[in-house]
Amino acid sequence: KQEVTQIPAALSVPEGENLVLNCSFTDSAIYNLQWFRQDPGKGLTSLLLIQSSQREQTSGRLNASLDKSSGRSTLYIAASQPGDSATYLCAVTSYNTDKLIFGTGTRLQVFP
Amino acid sequence: EAQVTQNPRYLITVTGKKLTVTCSQNMNHEYMSWYRQDPGLGLRQIYYSMNVEVTDKGDVPEGYKVSRKEKRNFPLILESPSPNQTSLYFCASRGQGGPYEQYFGPGTRLTVT
Numbered sequence: 034k035q036e037v038t039q040i041p042a043a044l045s046v047p048e049g050e051n052l053v054l055n056c057s058f059t060d061s062a063i064y065n066l067q068w069f070r071q072d073p074g075k076g077l078t079s080l081l082l083i084q085s086s087q088r089e090q091t092s093g094r095l096n097a098s099l100d101k102s103s104g105r106s107t108l109y110i111a112a113s114q115p116g117d118s119a120t121y122l123c124a125v126t127s128y129n130t131d132k133l134i135f136g137t138g139t140r141l142q143v144f145p
Numbered sequence: 146e147a148q149v150t151q152n153p154r155y156l157i158t159v160t161g162k163k164l165t166v167t168c169s170q171n172m173n174h175e176y177m178s179w180y181r182q183d184p185g186l187g188l189r190q191i192y193y194s195m196n197v198e199v200t201d202k203g204d205v206p207e208g209y210k211v212s213r214k215e216k217r218n219f220p221l222i223l224e225s226p227s228p229n230q231t232s233l234y235f236c237a238s239r240g241q242g243g244p245y246e247q248y249f250g251p252g253t254r255l256t257v258t
Contacts (some may be wrong), residue, residue: 135189
């Protein structure tokens, strides 16, 4: 059974720092991995999607990497800003399923 | 604009009073699904649908029903809501081909008293 773990559960950093969020999964037979952002009480915003054949994806200050064989992904946020404060979720889609298996998230706070 | 919409966004109801949360997508996606999000448990899939008239249970289907009569709509039905169904609900959709990116609605916060 696929399980997704995110470390750390919470992170508080000063503005301007570069930071790394970690995601690990137990079954490497995945189709893709998605990183989402969720603001308190709000919906999910898709940040990056990495297909199983890819090693990384970039969007602006965000870079996500995928090491499928070791069951790990990292989300790198460069030059963090207070507006980056949110919960970041990673989720994997296993082959031949529609189901996303989510981690429990990393709650990020960036203070001025 | 490509989007998934849900209604209502907020709902407070009483135990046993049937309710329906609607979900609609305008991307002609075949796959649609419902998730619930609870503190400490994360997001879990309730039901999913691979196409019109094709639905199947997810991880936590008890107490819920769904239907898929049209491709764009996937309502979630609570026939007799109970307090343990108080949660934040999300509808999602994706296309049939790769890369299987899922798009989420804005969420429906349901409180059952």
